[in-house]
Amino acid sequence: MTGTLLAESLINGLITGAIYALVGAGVALIYGTMRVLNFAHGEMMMLGAYFAWMGVAVAGLPVLLAFALALIGVMIVAAVIQRAVVAPVLAREDWSFRVIAATIGLSVALQSAAQLIWGEKFNALPYFLDGVVQIGPMRLPWQRAAIPIVAFVALGLSALLLYRSRFGQMIRATAQDAEAAQAVGIPAGLVHTAVFALSAGLAAIAAIMLAPIMSVNPWMGLPYILKAFAVVILGGLGNFGGAIAAGLLLGLVESFGVMVTSSEWRDVISYGLLIAIIWVRPYGLFGGREAA
C-alpha cells in the first residue's frame, strides 16, 4: 500500500519535474546568455498550447504537423519579442530591471490578448497518445508517461546543440562576453535571437505535452513561470544543467510534499523552499560559477 503510494508520488514527481526542467532550462539559457530574466516565458507555453490546439482541434491538421507548426510559430513569436522588446532595452543603461519590467508588461499583455482572441473558455487538446503503460502495480496512460521521455529527448538534443556543435560554441562564447564574441566574428545579436527562440521552443514542447491533461487557457503559463524561476535559482541562475537537475528535484519535493500535506499547499512548499535556500545558499544548490 505505502509502497504503491511512494511509487506513485515518485512517478508524478518525475512527470511534473520534467515539465519544470523544460521550462526552467529555457529561462536559464536566456539568463545565461544575455542576463535577462524573461517574465514572458510562461506565455510562450500558453501560445504553444493555443497554436497546437488551433492546429488539431480547429484546423483539423494531423497531430505531428500541427505540433511542428505550433513549435515554429512560437519560436517566431519569441524571435520577434527578442528583436522588438528585449534588444532595444538591453541597448540602454540600467537595463537589468527595465527588462524585467518590460517582460512583465508583455506577459500580462499577451495573456489579455489571448483572452480577447480565444475567449476565457478552457479548451482541451484531445489525447494524442493512446494506451496505458504498466509499471509494476501501476497503470499509467501513455499521455502522461511520455512527458518525461519527450522532455529528456528535447533537453538532450539541446545539450548536444549547446556543448557539441559549432552553434553551441557560438552561444557559449556570446554568453561569456558578447562584445568579444562579436570581435571574433560571431553575430552576437543573431545568437541572442536564436537562444530566445530555442528556449521558447522548449517551453512550447512542455505546453503541448501538458495540454491534453491540463487545459488550454490564457493564464496557463502563470503557475509555471514562478516555478521556473524557483528552478533556475535552485540550479544557479543561468546554469542549464543545474536547471534540469533542480527542475526534477522540485517536482519530486512537491510530489512528496503533497503526499504529506494536501495539494493546495504544493506551491507554498516550493516557494518556501526557494526562500529558505536563498537564505542559506544565495547562489543555488550547485555552487555558483555562473551565478551573479
Added chain:
Amino acid sequence: MRSVLGSRPWLTLALIALVLAAMPFVIDDNYLLHILILFLIFAVFATGWNLTLGILGQKTLGHHAFFAIGAYTTALLSGTVGLSPWLTLWLGVLAAALAGGLIGIPILRIRSMPHVAIVTLAFAEIVKLLLANWKDVTRGELGLWGIPPFPAIEIGGTTIRFGAGQIAGSFALALLAFVAVHALVLWLLRGRFGLTMVAIRDSQLAAESLSIDLTRSKLAAFALSAAIVGLSGGLYAHYLQILTPTSTAGPEMLVTLLAMIILGGVGTFFGPIFGALVLTALTEYLREYGDLRMLIYGATVTLFVILLPRGVAGLLTRRGRPAAAGDEPATAPET
C-alpha cells in the same frame, strides 16, 4: 536629490494637496470622488513601493503582499475579533512593517537584482496562497466581506462618517493619509535618510565605504516602505469593505502598481502620484471594456520601458538642463 524631488517639492506637494482638497467642493459627482479616493489610496501604495524600488534601488516585486497583509490584518482584527478599526489600522501597518523587515533579511545577503526580484515575488505568492488556503479565517477566494468601516467621529458638532457609501468622510480621510504620508516621506528624503538611500542605490560599495550601515539602512527602508503600503491596504479594506486574496495580492495588483510607478517615473517623488492618477482614471473610464484593462496596463509598462524609461517625470526634469551623469543610477552589473 533634485532628480528625485524636482525643484520645489514642498510647494508642489502643498499645491497638489490644495487642489485635491478643493475637489469635493467643485465636483458634485460621488462617482468621480470615489475614483479620486481610490487614486489617493493607490498613490500612497505607489509612493511606499517606490521607496525601495526607485529610491533605494532594490528591485522588489512583492509589495502587493504588504498591501494584503495590512488590509487583512485590520479587516480580521476589526471584523472578526471586534477591535476598533482606528486601532487595528495601525496593527495592520505594524504587521506589514514586520513582514517587510522579515523579507528584508534574506535579501540583505543578495546583491544580485534578479534574485531579489524572484524572492520578493515568491514571498507575495506565499502570502496570497496562505490567505486563499486559510479558509476558516479569511474565507479564501470567496472573499472577506462586511468589513466594518471606520466608526464615525464628531468634530465641532458635525458627524463625519466613513465607509463605502460615505464619500465625503472617506475622501477627507484618504486625503489626510495621502498628505501625511507624502509629507513624511518628503521630510525624510530631504534629510540624511534620503541621501543615504540614494547613495546605496548609486553604489552599495561606495556607500559602505562612507560608513553607511547597509544592513540597518536597508532594513529601515524596507520596513518603512512596507508600513506605508500596509497603511494603504488598511484604508482600502475599510473603504471598500470587501477583500479577496487575488484582488489584493494577485498578479494584477503587481502589474497595476508597476504600471503606475513606471508611467510616472521610477525613483521620482511625484512621478508615482501622477501615474496613480492617470491609471486609476483610465481604469474607470475603460470599465465597460473590462477585458482591455490588463492589456493596457501591460502594454503601458512595456512601451514606457522601451520608449520613455524615465517616465513622464523624466520628460519634465530633462527639459532645461542636461541630464547630469549622476542622474542615471549606475547599475553596472553588481557582482
